[in-house]
Every structure is written in C-alpha cells, then in structure tokens.
Amino acid sequence: SQELEQSPQSLIVQEGKNLTINCTSSKTLYGLYWYKQKYGEGLIFLMMLQKGGEEKSHEKITAKLDEKKQQSSLHITASQPSHAGIYLCGADPGYALNFGKGTSLLVTP
C-alpha cells in the first residue's frame, strides 16, 4: 500500500514568515491532493497536482509535485494567522484517498 510521510509534524512560525511542508510518497503519485483542516470544519480542498513538475498557486499558497512524482511541497509566503491549521496531503490510488498524518501549523503574532 502507499505510504505518505509528511514533514514536519508541527510548525510554529511568526506571522509574515515563509514556510514549507513536505509530503513524500513510497510510490509514484498519480494524483496528489492538499487539504487544510480546522477544528470542527472538516477538510478544505486546496489544490490537486497530477503531472510531474506541476506547480499551482492559490493566494499565498503554492504547491509543487516533483518530476519523479514521489514528493510534493506546499509553500506559504508571508504567513498569516488565517493559515493556521492542519495541512494534509492525500494520494489517489484510484478511489478513496490515502492521507499523510498531517502537519500542524501555528502562526504567532
């Protein structure tokens, strides 16, 4: 089965700083999803990457999938308190998603 390893497990950054979260797969990724979770709000879809070398951006969040399609990174520029939450990467093996264990992000003033 496909395993997803996220790093770091948790992150505390000062408001305005940049940060990167990584997601490494044990197998080739054929669809990589990034979600954000806040308490009591379920998961919010951020981006989906499929092609090697693909990069997508939404507001201050950029996600990339490497050429070999085994690693993805999520980069937040000039972090804000609204970015706080748990970031999850999920791989699509054909139906449901296999998720990493998540990265907890706290943004301090």
Added chain:
Amino acid sequence: GAGVSQSPSNKVTEKGKDVELRCDPISGHTALYWYRQSLGQGLEFLIYFQGNSAPDKSGLPSDRFSAERTGGSVSTLTIQRTQQEDSAVYLCASSSWADRDDNEQFFGPGTRLTVL
C-alpha cells in the same frame, strides 16, 4: 449550495452500545466515502460507495462496523458494541467523479465519537 452535512456533530456513548452516524452528501455526487481520524493515526479510509456498485469495505477495521447508502444519497455508518478504541472523528466526503483526473472530495465537518 449546501455542502456535505453530518449528524450528530458530537456523540458520547457507553462502551458496548451501538451508534449510528449519518452523512448527507452533496446532491448529485455519486461517490461517498467514510474516513476515521484518530490521534496519532491520521485519516484512515473506511468504506467507499460509488453509484450502484457494491461498496468497497476494505478499510473497515472489524465486523462491528457497517455502512449503507440508501437511494444513492444518504449514508449511515453503524458501529456495534462500541469500544473505547472506536473514539475518533468520523468524516464523510462525497465527489462527483465527473473527471477521473480530478476527483476532488468534499468533506463534511465530521462526527466526534467518544466511547466511555
């Protein structure tokens, strides 16, 4: 439009009791998924429904867990003889499966189950 809804939002039960968790997917979505999120375990896939096909139950942790989807819409996840290790947040998601290359899943807010 309305998103995925789940009820109840919180459920506290005693060990050994049965519980039912409900999921209302987005109207028109043919695919429905149940996941479980517990401390230290991340999000685990439980069961998947797609249209009228037989559900994929490969993620159910034991035969105490079952789920059904009536009329291709609402789904109920049932846990019989609950155990303390069943305590978790149970998340439901649905998708339109309109494009195999972009199967975005829309998640509900979850049901937090606590077994005393």
